[in-house]
Amino acid sequence: MKAFxxxxxxxxxxxxxxxxNISLSLASITCIMITLIIVGxxxxxxxxxxxxxKELKSDLSIVVFVSNDADEFDLKGVETQIKGLDNIVxxxxxxxxxxxxxxxxxxxxxxxxxxxxxxxxxxxLNTYIVKVKNADSLSATAKxxxxxxxxxxxxxxxxxxxxxxxxxxxxxxAALIAVAALILVxxxxxxxxxxxTIFSRKDEIGIMxxxxxxxxxxxxxxxxxxxxxxxIGAIIPIVLLTVGYYKVFDVMGGKLLTDIIDLIKxxxxxxxxxxxxxxxxxxxxxxxxxxxxxxxLKV
Numbered sequence: 001m002k003a004f005x006x007x008x009x010x011x012x013x014x015x016x017x018x019x020x021n022i023s024l025s026l027a028s029i030t031c032i033m034i035t036l037i038i039v040g041x042x043x044x045x046x047x048x049x050x051x052x053x054k055e056l057k058s059d060l061s062i063v064v065f066v067s068n069d070a071d072e073f074d075l076k077g078v079e080t081q082i083k084g085l086d087n088i089v090x091x092x093x094x095x096x097x098x099x100x101x102x103x104x105x106x107x108x109x110x111x112x113x114x115x116x117x118x119x120x121x122x123x124x125l126n127t128y129i130v131k132v133k134n135a136d137s138l139s140a141t142a143k144x145x146x147x148x149x150x151x152x153x154x155x156x157x158x159x160x161x162x163x164x165x166x167x168x169x170x171x172x173x174a175a176l177i178a179v180a181a182l183i184l185v186x187x188x189x190x191x192x193x194x195x196x197t198i199f200s201r202k203d204e205i206g207i208m209x210x211x212x213x214x215x216x217x218x219x220x221x222x223x224x225x226x227x228x229x230x231x232i233g234a235i236i237p238i239v240l241l242t243v244g245y246y247k248v249f250d251v252m253g254g255k256l257l258t259d260i261i262d263l264i265k266x267x268x269x270x271x272x273x274x275x276x277x278x279x280x281x282x283x284x285x286x287x288x289x290x291x292x293x294x295x296x297l298k299v
Contacts, residue, residue, distance in 0.1 A: 025229055029229055035189050043277075052261045057168060062132065062138065070126065078148055082128060241273055
């Protein structure tokens with residue numbers, strides 16, 4: 001019961017303290033608001049970059065040309081062997097007749113040249129479009145496919161693809177590092193702002209110690225106060241980030257600079273970002289307050 005009484009009294013005292021020391025509380029809340037907005041924007045950008053790189057990687061494919069003398073049985077054999085490899089997501093056959101029709105639709109020049117070809121005159125090769133699970137292993141998978149009987153040629157944009165993968169991985173890592181660095185800076189700023197707020201009230205804590213208050217009963221109100229300050233400081237960033245991202249998504253038509261890259265739809269992303277911002281604000285507020293009371297005031 002004593003623990004519940006301390007808990008209830010701590011909640012009450014923390015509410016009173018926030019309103020009683022309104023100028024200091026507002027300073028902490030303002031710092032939290034500004035830094036959490038920056039962190040929220042960084043998280044949104046980071047998640048979108050991560051998703052975009054994954055989508056671009058998933059679009060990379062291997063084009064497998066089958067020998068012209070391969071019959072239906074050979075084609076099935078090639079398909080079965082490709083599907084048996086570890087890194088395969090899907091295998092799609094494009095017959096040479098389908099390729100001819102697609103090329104004729106894309107260009108009038110091709111149409112004029114190809115429209116009179118019959119099946120025996122068609123020099124195109126039956127082709128498999130292969131999607132892989134791990135784009136980083138694209139080259140190794142292509143080399144395995146080259147060993148299959150009846151495979152004439154394998155293309156996956158070698159040379160250029162390796163450079164693209166290197167760029168994608170670099171962008172992804174840079175985004176993660178930037179987000180992590182911003183979160184650390186935010187934690188540092190918020191904790192130090194709250195520590196200054198608590199430090200300015202050392203006389204109040206000294207009086208509490210003189211009248212025999214226990215360490216727990218002194219710390220708890222300040223920890224809850226830090227939590228409330230973090231909670232209040234997270235409200236405006238949450239509103240701004242939610243409204244702002246919906247607006248940006250609508251204005252940009254759900255695309256990121258180009259039609260190739262899609263922005264993440266707001267729904268689940270905004271819920272995730274808002275929860276992270278709220279959690280960061282509350283946890284950092286609590287940790288900052290508890291640390292200040294313990295470390296700086298030697299309680």
